[in-house]
Amino acid sequence: MKNLRLLLLYSRDYLFLSVLISLAFLFVLPTAGLDKLTAFIWFKFAVSVGTLLIHRKRKEKEIFFYMNNRLGERDVLLFALLTDLGIWILGLTLVINWMI
Amino acid sequence: MNHHIKIDSVFLQFQEKKVLRGASLSVAKNQVIGILGRNGCGKSCFLKVITGQLQPDFKYISHNDVQMKNLYKKKGLINYLPQHDFHPKSLTISTLLSYYGIKKESFASTYPSLKDKLNRRFSSLSGGERRIIEVLLVLESPSQYSILDEPFTHVMPIQTDIIKASIQRIKQRKGILITDHQYTNVLDVSDEIFLLKDGTMQAINNESDLREKGYIL
Numbered sequence: 001m002k003n004l005r006l007l008l009l010y011s012r013d014y015l016f017l018s019v020l021i022s023l024a025f026l027f028v029l030p031t032a033g034l035d036k037l038t039a040f041i042w043f044k045f046a047v048s049v050g051t052l053l054i055h056r057k058r059k060e061k062e063i064f065f066y067m068n069n070r071l072g073e074r075d076v077l078l079f080a081l082l083t084d085l086g087i088w089i090l091g092l093t094l095v096i097n098w099m100i
Numbered sequence: 101m102n103h104h105i106k107i108d109s110v111f112l113q114f115q116e117k118k119v120l121r122g123a124s125l126s127v128a129k130n131q132v133i134g135i136l137g138r139n140g141c142g143k144s145c146f147l148k149v150i151t152g153q154l155q156p157d158f159k160y161i162s163h164n165d166v167q168m169k170n171l172y173k174k175k176g177l178i179n180y181l182p183q184h185d186f187h188p189k190s191l192t193i194s195t196l197l198s199y200y201g202i203k204k205e206s207f208a209s210t211y212p213s214l215k216d217k218l219n220r221r222f223s224s225l226s227g228g229e230r231r232i233i234e235v236l237l238v239l240e241s242p243s244q245y246s247i248l249d250e251p252f253t254h255v256m257p258i259q260t261d262i263i264k265a266s267i268q269r270i271k272q273r274k275g276i277l278i279t280d281h282q283y284t285n286v287l288d289v290s291d292e293i294f295l296l297k298d299g300t301m302q303a304i305n306n307e308s309d310l311r312e313k314g315y316i317l
Binding site: 067 | 172173175176179180181182184185187191199200238241243
């Protein structure tokens with residue numbers, strides 16, 4: 001539970017922004033059509049990685065707090081990215097089901 | 101078993117500049133090791149090698165004679181105080197204590213002068229207050245070893261005394277590696293002192309050794 005709280009503390013700013021970006025993609029997808037889906041997926045993935053790198057830089061000094069509390073940098077970054085992509089895939093599935 | 105961490109033969113080079121040339125030391129539990137050295141001699145680099153932030157050309161790091169790539173990988177083995185603030189500013193001191201597994205009541209009774217700060221956010225404290233809180237969080241946490249980079253910097257003399265007393269008390273249960281420019285404080289608390297000079301660790305017995313080696317006048 002403590003680890004989950006720490007992971008959310010590290011990634012909340014990133015997740016807030018990335019969920020907004022995901023919503024924007026999902027909002028535009030029905031208009032663009034399913035033939036653009038592959039491009040959308042790659043674009044979202046690139047935006048997520050780029051945003052995560054900026055987030056990592058912003059949190060550079062704080063990383064020792066997480067490391068002192070037994071969470072490595074790889075742990076916190078993976079949690080942020082996988083949670084973001086998980087939310088994105090869930091939203092994507094719902095939108096595609098609604099479209100077809 | 102004599103619990104210890106050993107950092108041996110660290111070689112680090114930035115382009116043409118050889119910063120560390122076989123720097124070595126070991127820290128045992130119940131021991132305080134002090135590192136002194138001029139600006140740019142590689143003290144912080146040495147600590148960054150230990151914590152895995154810098155990859156040197158060569159290093160041998162072990163815990164109880166078992167080789168390890170990164171001491172941070174073993175949960176609860178070390179914690180680290182960097183030179184800069186490193187705690188999330190939105191958290192209160194009480195919350196930080198709970199993350200570090202330190203009981204609020206015992207912290208308040210050990211450090212009564214900090215009792216009124218416990219419900220304040222980290223961001224609302226002054227630079228010196230933030231520093232002493234960070235030093236004490238790292239020291240009081242239940243890790244086996246603490247690595248402190250400039251714990252006496254930015255704190256006022258009375259707080260320096262609090263930190264020194266804490267180091268003496270806490271070394272009963274952990275090993276402590278410390279570096280700071282306030283050499284008198286480092287001399288006061290350390291069981292062994294090394295001067296990092298020309299990329300190697302040179303043992304120091306007293307202040308006159310420091311004078312001989314050109315660290316002080």
